[in-house]
């Protein structure tokens with residue numbers, strides 16, 4: 001069904017609509033009615049005012065790298081592609097902040113900050129391909145989350161077009177400020193369901209002058225998880241603390257012709273940064289010395305980057321093996337070993353292949369269920385879906401969450417309701433109705 005929005009340049013070519021009907025989750029949505037790629041905020045306001053009047057659904061989209069089917073088309077909707085609002089408006093060195101449009105690629109902002117000795121800390125694995133707007137809308141995490149937290153920790157203010165086309169600014173361009181409710185926090189992670197982010201003021205921090213990196217191999221994944229506890233207790237703080245299991249190492253070996261798995265059944269990648277980076281890494285490697293079977297360290301940037309190589313190749317290596325169902329649970333860190341053991345049991349019982357890697361410093365595990373290669377619209381095998389459900393149930397049983405950073409999207413709505421419980425879910429629905437009374441913003445996604 002085509003849509004006649006009051007804008008020039010509504011794209012309706014078949015391949016544009018098809019591309020907007022899916023994201024990196026592989027979920028096959030419907031072709032939307034049209035795609036718009038505005039360059040001006042005023043055009044977005046006009047579109048939203050019209051959509052509000054006519055009850056037309058609007059799905060915001062950044063780069064479409066999401067893993068929860070949040071930015072995917074629905075029949076009759078306009079997909080609002082924000083990738084052309086891509087200006088870094090200002091890097092304010094003295095205030096250590098940046099003002100940006102939502103379509104800026106995350107790595108481009110970090111590069112612009114770097115030119116002034118500053119850093120934009122959140123660094124999702126998709127840093128080179130995802131947008132700041134998408135990162136804010138999903139409250140994206142990343143590799144440096146162990147020390148620097150998630151996107152929310154770096155957002156000071158937002159410009160938002162509301163469902164009826166009104167442009168508002170929430171938050172402020174100061175480091176501190178508590179007037180009124182925290183609407184920046186509310187819009188961050190709202191997955192395009194409460195408003196369209198059209199501008200952001202983001203916190204920058206001094207770029208660490210030094211980094212030091214270690215890879216530590218372990219006889220089994222449980223011992224690696226126990227090493228995470230030893231690291232947490234050590235008093236030193238890694239910037240990066242990533243975990244990969246043996247099957248993931250083997251998949252990387254297959255793709256890259258490396259020999260990682262020969263060194264152990266599990267890998268921790270640890271990076272420290274700042275003036276005391278080497279001293280801090282020393283404390284951390286000492287804390288895990290009795291648990292690790294093989295430790296390698298590097299202190300110059302190029303060697304550090306090569307130690308991070310395995311982590312960056314984990315997802316491509318698994319995608320080469322088949323169709324991936326990428327999960328995203330978090331559990332209290334002390335329960336990570338138990339979570340990983342029980343995920344292995346689920347894999348055995350359901351007869352599916354599950355690989356585990358993740359941001360161990362945050363207790364955030366990505367169990368990846370890999371099935372045979374198949375077209376995106378082919379049904380996912382029942383055993384894989386059962387395994388995913390059991391993983392979500394396990395996360396909740398262990399006091400964790402069904403999604404730590406990828407978001408709820410269209411994939412996990414039922415489980416989000418279960419995690420939130422009826423009272424909190426009803427409260428969230430009332431918030432949604434307040435912001436979007438006609439239900440036009442990304443219907444069918446998130447809560």
Ligand SMILES: Cc1cc2nc3c(=O)[nH]c(=O)nc-3n(C[C@H](O)[C@H](O)[C@H](O)COP(=O)(O)OP(=O)(O)OC[C@H]3O[C@@H](n4cnc5c(N)ncnc54)[C@H](O)[C@@H]3O)c2cc1C
Pocket residue numbers: 023024059060061062063064065066067069070071082102123124125126129130131132133134135136137138139140141142143191192193195196197198315405406409442445
């Ligand atoms: C290889 C790979 C690695 C990844 N690694 C990580 C990781 O380490 N950590 C992590 O958190 N995620 C990761 N992701 C997932 C994904 O990159 C993030 O969710 C990212 O934040 C999505 O950004 P995007 O621009 O692609 O947004 P999209 O996928 O286009 O959209 C995501 C959601 O945000 C909404 N949205 C987008 N822009 C706006 C806007 N301007 N206003 C309002 N709503 C908007 C959409 O409606 C949708 O609900 C990874 C993905 C891949 C493919």
